[in-house]
Amino acid sequence: MKKPSFLICIASAIALTACGSDNQVDTNPLCDDDDVIELVDEIVKDEAKSQLFEVMLKKAGKSGEITYQQAVDVAGRSAELDGVIALVNETIDQQQLIYSNISMSEQDLDQHKVWCSAGMGAEGKKPAIINYTALHTTEDVEVYVTF
Numbered sequence: 001m002k003k004p005s006f007l008i009c010i011a012s013a014i015a016l017t018a019c020g021s022d023n024q025v026d027t028n029p030l031c032d033d034d035d036v037i038e039l040v041d042e043i044v045k046d047e048a049k050s051q052l053f054e055v056m057l058k059k060a061g062k063s064g065e066i067t068y069q070q071a072v073d074v075a076g077r078s079a080e081l082d083g084v085i086a087l088v089n090e091t092i093d094q095q096q097l098i099y100s101n102i103s104m105s106e107q108d109l110d111q112h113k114v115w116c117s118a119g120m121g122a123e124g125k126k127p128a129i130i131n132y133t134a135l136h137t138t139e140d141v142e143v144y145v146t147f
Contacts, residue, residue, distance in 0.1 A: 028109065029134040029141050031116035032102045036134045039143035041097055044120065044130065047147060049092045056084055095122055112136040 029036055053068035068088070071081055099118045106115040113135035119127030131146045 027136070028107050028112050028114050029136055031104045031114055031118070031132075031134065032099075033134070033141070035141050036116075036132075036143055037099055037102075039134075039141070040099070040118075040120075040130070040132050040145055043132075043143065043145045044097065045092050045095070047145075048095070049088050052092060053084065053088050056088065097121065098123055098127070100127060 050068040053071065054063065057063050057065065066081075068085075071085055075082055075085060097120055099120050102116065102118040104114050104116050107113065113133060115131070115133050117129060117131045120130050121127035133144045133146075135142055
């Protein structure tokens with residue numbers, strides 16, 4: 001996936017200049033585009049890591065003391081916390097999620113935006129339904145997953 005050449009892109013007509021693109025996207029992303037599914041998978045796995053981290057803290061009697069993202073941000077300061085983060089990451093990253101029945105429920109041609117749903121789950125498990133939105137911004141795609 002192509003990264004913008006600047007750190008911050010302003011969402012509007014200015015984005016064409018701020019992101020270094022002279023081309024405006026004329027098509028909507030597809031719900032099953034490789035880039036879209038890759039981003040959905042990344043978001044879903046990040047949420048799963050956060051939830052697993054919270055479960056592990058709760059079992060250790062330390063629920064609510066720190067979030068997964070806060071723990072990642074301070075990684076390296078505590079061997080115990082680093083071990084928990086590594087276990088969470090390994091557990092979730094090993095999961096091969098399968099996406100099925102991918103469909104588009106709505107689209108906005110002016111905003112280059114589509115609303116999608118899909119079944120998602122590990123092999124042999126009953127899939128959960130997830131909803132996500134994908135939109136083109138200049139030459140890139142953004143994805144928002146609803147849990």
